[in-house]
Amino acid sequence: MSSVRPGVVGATRRCPHCRETILESAAVCPACKHYLRYEPGAGAAESTQESAQTPLRIDGSIRHPPDGEPWEYTVVVTIRNDRGEEIARKLVGVGALSPNEQRSFTLSVEAVTAKPKVVRENRPTTLGAKA
Secondary structure, eight states, rough: OOOOOOSSSEEEEEEEETTOOTTTTOBBBBTTOOSSOOTTOOHHHHHHHHHHEEEEEEEEEEEOSSSSOOEEEEEEEEETTTSEEEEEEEEEEEEEOOTEEEEEEEEEEEEEEOOOOOOOOOOOTTTTTOO
């Protein structure tokens, strides 16, 4: 989890569906695609996708040669800050390739404009109060 305070740009939380660490501002979990909250005027995930930019996208594949022993592979994603210091490292998946098999991989970084969190005032309710 993040050491950033809740309500601050970059704050994180756990998705209640898949338990992945996600941005607190996310209305839809990027891992499992479940909705996390209702946002008026934001019909379905498409509106979230429309505001997202993809400043980095890499598509690639590996193919095992037709001859030779099977391969095992590990997919690791590392994030570094502007000083080159590793700030996150995640094992994404592992697998094996038999001769003449192929695997394709896509890495994408989505960026959205951070919006300040709106704080609602807690007002006393008048329900059940006698007039």
